[in-house]
Amino acid sequence: MAVAEAQRLEALRAGDEEAFAALVREYNPSLVRVARMYVSSQAAAEEVAQETWLGVLNGLDRFEGRSSLKTWIFRILTNIAKTRAVREGRTLPFSALQDPARVPEAAVDADRFLDSEHPRWPGHWAVKPVAWPEDALVAAETRERLAEAIEALPATQRAVISLRDIEGWSSEEVRNALDLSETNQRVLLHRARSKVRAALESYLEQA
Amino acid sequence: MTVDVEQLSCQELVELVTDYLEGALSAEDAGRFEDHIGRCGACAIYVEQIRVTIALTGRLTPESLSPQAERELLEAFRGWRSA
Numbered sequence: 233m234a235v236a237e238a239q240r241l242e243a244l245r246a247g248d249e250e251a252f253a254a255l256v257r258e259y260n261p262s263l264v265r266v267a268r269m270y271v272s273s274q275a276a277a278e279e280v281a282q283e284t285w286l287g288v289l290n291g292l293d294r295f296e297g298r299s300s301l302k303t304w305i306f307r308i309l310t311n312i313a314k315t316r317a318v319r320e321g322r323t324l325p326f327s328a329l330q331d332p333a334r335v336p337e338a339a340v341d342a343d344r345f346l347d348s349e350h351p352r353w354p355g356h357w358a359v360k361p362v363a364w365p366e367d368a369l370v371a372a373e374t375r376e377r378l379a380e381a382i383e384a385l386p387a388t389q390r391a392v393i394s395l396r397d398i399e400g401w402s403s404e405e406v407r408n409a410l411d412l413s414e415t416n417q418r419v420l421l422h423r424a425r426s427k428v429r430a431a432l433e434s435y436l437e438q439a
Numbered sequence: 440m441t442v443d444v445e446q447l448s449c450q451e452l453v454e455l456v457t458d459y460l461e462g463a464l465s466a467e468d469a470g471r472f473e474d475h476i477g478r479c480g481a482c483a484i485y486v487e488q489i490r491v492t493i494a495l496t497g498r499l500t501p502e503s504l505s506p507q508a509e510r511e512l513l514e515a516f517r518g519w520r521s522a
Binding site for chain 2: 247249252253256257260261262264278282285286289290292338339340342345348354355356357360361362363364369374375378379382393397398399400403414418421422425426428429432433
């Protein structure tokens with residue numbers, strides 16, 4: 233176990249409230265995002281996260297550090313979220329999680345390209361992307377559109393892009409927390425980023 | 440073997456961007472990808488837009504916990520500590 237993690241665990245076990253508050257602040261947003269893959273509403277996801285923290289407290293003395301604290305916390309979350317999803321009568325997102333590649337999805341609409349039979353330029357851009365104006369990129373409204381585009385993604389894609397690109401997790405951490413294969417993590421990230429780019433493009437074109 | 444860069448169309452390239460950025464392409468495919476970008480201004484813009492998208496997403500702040508939820512959790516922590 234890393235020294236920082238061992239110290240953190242010691243502080244938690246000694247009842248250091250600030251250590252617990254810091255842990256909650258660090259991981260709660262991600263817990264809620266991951267929970268949203270399993271349950272039907274934001275409110276339910278927040279409840280699952282709350283329950284997870286209670287589970288963390290219950291298990292803290294037994295945690296042996298064989299995995300990282302983060303991985304352990306997300307495993308508790310996944311168990312609680314799955315139980316809750318079953319109770320809600322929801323289909324677990326596993327089929328979608330296990331093989332998103334089975335349902336093809338284009339990063340860019342096919343009608344943006346010349347068709348594959350084109351005599352000279354098959355598959356080349358018909359409607360080319362144009363460079364975005366720099367000043368629009370820093371505008372508050374662009375940021376809002378970006379947040380909306382992420383919010384509109386299917387839950388699994390939203391979880392992956394949020395953890396990778398907002399929270400800055402590594403692909404390995406995301407794979408462990410969401411129980412995804414390397415390929416599927418990448419497919420979900422690819423679709424999410426492609427859609428968010430497309431949303432920004434359509435907004436910036438009108439602006 | 441010489442790599443035929445024409446084999447990679449723009450439509451194929453946009454599907455490889457994440458694999459490229461994640462370092463998941465073979466050396467040969469990464470080379471084809473880069474050759475294409477070098478010759479195709481539209482695809483260079485596309486890849487730059489993906490990079491900008493990632494950077495802008497990284498500036499969004501994680502949602503914070505409501506003060507009430509945080510209070511409840513800290514109370515639970517105090518209860519756990521004194522148990």
